[in-house]
Amino acid sequence: MQKKKGVIYQSISGFYYVWSENQSFATKPKGLFRHTNEKPLVGDEVVIEVDEQDSQSESRLIEILPRENELVRPSISNVDYSMIVTSLVEPDFSYNLLDYFLVSIESNHIEPIILLSKYDLLVEAVGQKAADRKVEEINRVYAPAGYTVVTLNNNESDIDKIKQLIDTGLYVIMGQSGVGKSTLLNLLLPEANIETGIISEALNRGKHTTREVTLYPFNDGFLADTPGFSAIDFPDIEKADLRFYFPEIARAGELCKFRSCLHLNEPGCNVKSEVETGDIAQSRYNNYEQIMERIEQRKPVYKKKK
Ligand SMILES: Nc1nc2c(ncn2[C@@H]2O[C@H](COP(=O)(O)OP(=O)(O)OP(=O)(O)O)[C@@H](O)[C@H]2O)c(=O)[nH]1
Ligand SMILES: [Zn+2]
Structure with missing residues (x-):
């Protein structure tokens, strides 16, 4: 048996899939966890035990390393960056709402990145000049905080912009309903097949589908495939x-x-x-x-x- 460190990227029916040294391992937690009430989460850094002799055999998850943070609905740990999608129109841009998101993210010790979606619709609505003025104004407000602000158009150019942002670490996407989170995820992770608002509404009417979050390797980091973070609870800040x-x-x-x-x-x-x-x-x-x-x-x- 050999011990390895890795990251849980997926959890399906009792199995935790761990990415370690560019390899994937299906692991089961050791009985120990049942007594301590510890539940492994996607995002957890873990120690696993692998049978080198038999690569088909089940590996064991033996330790969860301390978490940097933990989000709920969907549950995920050790988030490094949150890309907050904020639409410029439909729904209209709100400094107030964005600042609530930012505070909530900062209080979880996550680094925010601001993505302004639907720039194309803003241009249509007010013209190029006024649209650029609006984007510049938003940039001026957030530059002193050191936040990165990127505009999105819902086309291929968005992929390059995001690729330039993403380095090592774990990234999630957040934002209020209808701003374009699923649309962006589909551009970035076409293989993940994420349902956008309209489709998911038609398919899941009245049903409760709880989807577990999966992490996808992206550049040198991981991107969570869920658009499920539409708000985080107002944090218990002093x-x-x-x-x-x-x-x-x-x-x-x-x-x-x-x-x-x-x-x-x-x-x-x-x-x-x-x-x-x-x-x-x-x-x-x-x-x-x-x-x-x-x-x-x-x-x-x-x-x-x-
Ligand atoms: N024109 C334009 N439309 C966009 C853009 N981004 C998203 N949309 C459209 O906006 C609508 C809502 O997008 P979604 O991706 O479903 O939004 P969401 O944030 O995932 O919404 P919820 O699932 O409700 O949380 C869809 O009709 C998208 O096609 C954009 O940059 N430009
Ligand atoms: Zn003062």
Whole structure:
């Protein structure tokens, strides 16, 4: 028996398929897991035991390495990057919604990438010049945060753009309903055969189909084949932590008079100065304040329950 490290890329009826050293192994968890209540997840880094003498024999999954993070519906662990698909039209672009997604992703210690879909439809609706102005405006808002912003047209050119983005690591796609997540996945992973909104509605009317997530090798990384992340639950963020989930606010905040500055009404606040000079976008600050209010409102409810 030989021990190897690998990543679970698929789980089907009790088997966990592990990718290790450019090979796939069908593994079954060792009985041990039943006692510890540990359930392996797609994305898990694991240690497996392989019978070198007999490559057909079942390999054993003996250890799950500590997880960086864990998402639910669908369950997946160790996500490095999330591509947030946000349409420019149909549905209309919303700074507010995008910032909620970004905070939620940042709080899970995942790096976001912003994809603006339906650029072609925006051009149709408002003309080339106005469409480019809109995209530039969005770029200006997110550049201080260091986020990558890419526009999509639902054609072959999207594939090259995404290929340039993806390096090593595990990538997922998120975004509200109808923005084009499945459409993009089909472009990127034609072999995965993902149903787009309209088709899946026709086929699954009234049925509950739970599809397990599968990871596909993509460039040097993995891409999850699910468009199922339409929202992640509003995370349980502490008031004092929110500032770290807006990278440009975190950076500017290092120069505030008080280390504990929450950038609300404190004197000597460098974040507020940078909003005034335009170095931090007003919309980003407004959404920071709004999410802060939501956290404050949640607290009393939280305490009553106890
Ligand atoms: N013109 C244009 N249409 C697009 C683009 N991306 C997606 N669409 C269309 O938008 C519609 C919705 O796309 P989907 O891929 O089903 O969206 P989704 O995000 O997976 O939606 P849910 O499954 O509801 O979460 C489809 O009719 C797509 O053809 C784009 O870049 N340009
Ligand atoms: Zn401050």
